[in-house]
Amino acid sequence: xxxxxxxxxxxxxxxxxxxxxxPAKRLKDVEVSVPIVYGTISFWLGKKATETQSHxxxxxxxxxxxxxxxxxxxxxxxxxHPSFNNxxxxxxxxxFELSECGWGEFEIAITLYFHADACDKPLTLFxxxxxxxxxxxxxxxxxxxxxxxxxxxxxxxxxxxNFFARVKNHPxxxxxxxxxxxxxxxxxxxxxxxxxxxxxxxxQWFKNFSEGDELSKLAAARQQVQGHIVKxxxxxxxxxxxxxxxxxxxx
Amino acid sequence: xxxxxxxxxxxxxxxxxxxxKSRPPKDSQRKPDGISRxxxxxxxxxxxxxxxxxxxxxxxxxxxxxxxxTWQWLPFTSSARKxxxxxxxxxxxxxxxxxxxxYSFAKYNKSIDVIKYTDEEYEKFLEDPAWTREETDQLFDLxxxxxxxxxxxxxxxxYSRTVEELKNRYYSVSRAILIARAASPAxxxxxxxxxxxxNLAQETERKRALSMILSQSKHQERRDAEVYAEAKKIMExxxxxxxxxxxxxxPISTGGAGDAERDNVNVDDESxxxxxFLSAPPISIAETASASASxxxxxxxxxxxxxxxxVQAASSSAGLRTIKRVEQILxxxxxxxxxxxxxxxxCEEHLELRKEILTLLNLQKQFQYKEAEGSxxxxxxxxxxxxxxxxxxxxxxxDRTFIPDSTCFGAEFSGxxxxxxxxxxxxxxxxTDASSSPANKRPRKLKNTDE
Numbered sequence: 001x002x003x004x005x006x007x008x009x010x011x012x013x014x015x016x017x018x019x020x021x022x023p024a025k026r027l028k029d030v031e032v033s034v035p036i037v038y039g040t041i042s043f044w045l046g047k048k049a050t051e052t053q054s055h056x057x058x059x060x061x062x063x064x065x066x067x068x069x070x071x072x073x074x075x076x077x078x079x080x081h082p083s084f085n086n087x088x089x090x091x092x093x094x095x096f097e098l099s100e101c102g103w104g105e106f107e108i109a110i111t112l113y114f115h116a117d118a119c120d121k122p123l124t125l126f127x128x129x130x131x132x133x134x135x136x137x138x139x140x141x142x143x144x145x146x147x148x149x150x151x152x153x154x155x156x157x158x159x160x161x162n163f164f165a166r167v168k169n170h171p172x173x174x175x176x177x178x179x180x181x182x183x184x185x186x187x188x189x190x191x192x193x194x195x196x197x198x199x200x201x202x203x204q205w206f207k208n209f210s211e212g213d214e215l216s217k218l219a220a221a222r223q224q225v226q227g228h229i230v231k232x233x234x235x236x237x238x239x240x241x242x243x244x245x246x247x248x249x250x251x
Numbered sequence: 252x253x254x255x256x257x258x259x260x261x262x263x264x265x266x267x268x269x270x271x272k273s274r275p276p277k278d279s280q281r282k283p284d285g286i287s288r289x290x291x292x293x294x295x296x297x298x299x300x301x302x303x304x305x306x307x308x309x310x311x312x313x314x315x316x317x318x319x320x321t322w323q324w325l326p327f328t329s330s331a332r333k334x335x336x337x338x339x340x341x342x343x344x345x346x347x348x349x350x351x352x353x354y355s356f357a358k359y360n361k362s363i364d365v366i367k368y369t370d371e372e373y374e375k376f377l378e379d380p381a382w383t384r385e386e387t388d389q390l391f392d393l394x395x396x397x398x399x400x401x402x403x404x405x406x407x408x409x410y411s412r413t414v415e416e417l418k419n420r421y422y423s424v425s426r427a428i429l430i431a432r433a434a435s436p437a438x439x440x441x442x443x444x445x446x447x448x449x450n451l452a453q454e455t456e457r458k459r460a461l462s463m464i465l466s467q468s469k470h471q472e473r474r475d476a477e478v479y480a481e482a483k484k485i486m487e488x489x490x491x492x493x494x495x496x497x498x499x500x501x502p503i504s505t506g507g508a509g510d511a512e513r514d515n516v517n518v519d520d521e522s523x524x525x526x527x528f529l530s531a532p533p534i535s536i537a538e539t540a541s542a543s544a545s546x547x548x549x550x551x552x553x554x555x556x557x558x559x560x561x562v563q564a565a566s567s568s569a570g571l572r573t574i575k576r577v578e579q580i581l582x583x584x585x586x587x588x589x590x591x592x593x594x595x596x597x598c599e600e601h602l603e604l605r606k607e608i609l610t611l612l613n614l615q616k617q618f619q620y621k622e623a624e625g626s627x628x629x630x631x632x633x634x635x636x637x638x639x640x641x642x643x644x645x646x647x648x649x650d651r652t653f654i655p656d657s658t659c660f661g662a663e664f665s666g667x668x669x670x671x672x673x674x675x676x677x678x679x680x681x682x683t684d685a686s687s688s689p690a691n692k693r694p695r696k697l698k699n700t701d702e
Contacts, residue, residue: 033554033595119551151592153554157547176595211594214587218600221584225607232614239621247628 025161031176032118032156032167034072035064037209038110039149041202042131044140045101053101055131058202059108060097064151064209066200067172070094072118072154079109095200105129112154117162123154151209319346329353331360365395366425376427382420386410394421415454422449538564555589558598565605569612577608 042057049055061076063069076096080087081104089098110125133146153174156163167173200206325342328335330353342349368377368391373384386408393404399421401414408417426444433439440446467475542564546557566574578588586604590597 031595035594114551121550123551123553125553153594154551155546155554155557156551157549174595209592211592211597214590214592214597215600217584217586218590218597218604221581221586222600222604222607224584225580225604225611229607229611229614232611232618236614236618236621239618239625243621243625243628 026158027161027164028158029177030159030164032159032164033174033176034069034154034156035151035172035174035209036069036154037062037064037149037151037206038125038127039147040108040127040129041205042129042146044131044142044145046140046142052103054103056099056101057129057131058097058099059110059127059129060095060202061110061112061125062095062097062206063172065172066203066206067170068094069096069172071167071170072114072173073112074115075113077111077113077122079111081106103131105131115163117160117166118156125150125152145205147205147207149207149209320344321347323349325349327354329357331357363395363398365391365399366428367391368424368428372428372431376431377424379420379423387420387424390417390421391424413455415451415458418454419449419451538567554593554595554598558589558593558601561598561602562605565602565609569609573609573612576612577605580608581605 038059038061040057040059042055044055045053059078061069061073070093073094073096075090075092078089078091078098080089080100081102083104084100084102091098106129108127108129110127111122112125113122114120127148127150130146130148133140159167159175164175168175321344323342323344324339326337326339327342328337344350373387377387379387389408390404393407394401397403397407401417401421405412405414405417422444426448429439429442429444430436539561542560546552546560566577569577581588581604586601590601
């Protein structure tokens with residue numbers, strides 16, 4: 001609550017707005033960001049593989065730290081290849097995943113439906129199901145699956161008050177509150193804690209996405225570029241000086 | 252003709268008498284049967300191309316040959332009359348048998364059933380302060396006589412009442428009687444009188460309005476028409492504006508379950524709350540501002556999507572080659588084009604980096620232009636235009652100018668500026684030297700990045 005009240009951006013509305021019928025107040029300077037990982041894991045069935053069912057795969061959407069997405073996501077609809085029976089599969093509760101057997105690779109459309117106070121518009125992601133690994137073509141192992149995961153974040157730029165109140169203290173959900181007066185100070189209200197990986201049969205294969213790597217690389221790159229900029233600027237100014245002197249000489 | 256002979260005036264051209272003579276014989280020759288001569292002359296003396304009426308189609312008089320028809324002057328009575336008056340008329344008698352049946356026009360003598368009420372009923376239901384018993388009786392009597400021709404009735408009545416008032420009284424009385432006499436209200440609820448009672452006020456107003464319109468002068472009419480046209484235009488404009496607004500709002504506003512309330516989407520472009528583009532070239536600030544504003548309008552979006560939008564906005568001011576250069580630099584710096592872990596900070600940093608690279612490239616361009624200017628000043632004998640110095644050309648030709656290279660390049664240049672002044676010839680040669688071995692550049696570039 002401290003942080004929430006610190007930001008004068010909240011327009012001083014009463015926070016206890018339980019009546020969902022009346023238009024919920026939206027917080028303009030708060031951004032709720034839900035880091036998610038979505039992807040597929042595919043196991044070769046080895047001896048039990050048939051022509052039409054050579055791999056068993058699972059497509060899923062999970063919180064980046066394996067946290068529960070149920071607070072934000074109401075249901076997930078996976079749209080499979082039309083050759084599947086009932087290609088539109090809806091998963092109504094976490095964990096939001098779907099397992100199937102098949103032989104072919106195709107693009108899966110993952111549509112996330114959110115709770116009403118978060119957003120009433122669904123969001124669609126696309127993921128290409130990969131069954132065959134790139135390295136060692138031809139040799140597949142029953143034990144080692146082919147894992148393709150993508151990290152992304154769902155951003156709610158103008159969250160409603162209810163929603164914000166609900167997810168403020170959620171371990172897996174990040175909220176960014178920017179202070180007024182245009183000062184770019186971003187406070188992360190919640191650090192994405194390393195939650196204990198819940199008992200998930202596939203959790204051993206989950207990749208860990210940490211931003212530290214990228215950040216350091218980016219920082220280094222920026223430094224370099226900035227250095228070059230400074231150099232160039234100096235050169236330019238010195239050149240200008242020289243030019244002037246040249247012009248004077250010529251006259 | 253004889254007069255002319257007498258006067259000695261030469262006769263007119265001999266063709267005239269020819270025509271005159273030939274025409275009458277022609278006419279008499281071609282006069283057809285069935286049409287008089289004059290009528291025929293109307294068509295110009297020629298037969299019509301198509302027959303206008305087929306004579307055979309005309310009705311033929313049907314008359315059976317065996318009947319004998321006579322006409323007789325006979326008396327008749329009509330059931331429509333109550334007074335047994337006997338009148339006479341011509342009758343077509345067939346074979347001596349006069350026609351039977353009622354007078355053929357008697358069936359048109361229709362009359363209206365006017366309600367008759369008893370005194371009891373009157374006292375119970377029909378009392379009205381504005382009407383006396385007498386008046387009401389008279390009204391009804393006259394209605395029956397004149398078949399509800401209220402205009403006539405109004406004229407006939409001794410006291411002056413408007414037609415509407417009469418109608419009102421008549422209909423309300425009838426209605427009351429109907430309802431009173433009905434076994435249950437449901438029976439008569441279908442009766443038009445009961446369903447739609449006469450509305451005095453409305454009728455008076457309506458008639459007044461009608462008479463006003465009728466008595467409008469032409470001028471007034473024209474004015475009214477103009478006002479109508481304008482009003483229509485305004486309405487249409489409003490409808491168009493509303494439709495445009497609606498279609499705008501629909502993509503922005505959210506669909507799905509929560510239909511009942513949607514927040515009014517904040518459409519006006521607020522200045523972005525995070526002014527992180529301070530270092531960027533001013534051109535793309537506007538673009539990024541609008542991009543971030545449009546992102547804010549979405550209820551939800553993926554970080555990667557938002558990131559792409561911002562990248563596009565930032566590079567909108569740059570040409571394709573510049574964008575490629577930026578991406579090349581990013582690669583060389585070891586940074587992914589799209590961050591693998593796109594968290595908020597990572598994306599922001601990445602965008603910052605891109606901005607800075609753009610700035611760098613801009614500066615480079617400026618630098619090169621300045622150089623060109625400088626060289627054109629120095630080498631006055633060279634007929635080179637400042638815009639395309641050879642050195643600049645070399646740089647452009649190499650698509651793959653690694654930026655660190657050109658900065659070293661630039662460093663070399665500026666370092667040996669003073670030398671260049673004296674050694675004019677070498678100036679164009681220098682670029683070739685410097686760029687002759689791109690392979691050598693690589694190790695040098697790597698060294699730079701290792702700094």
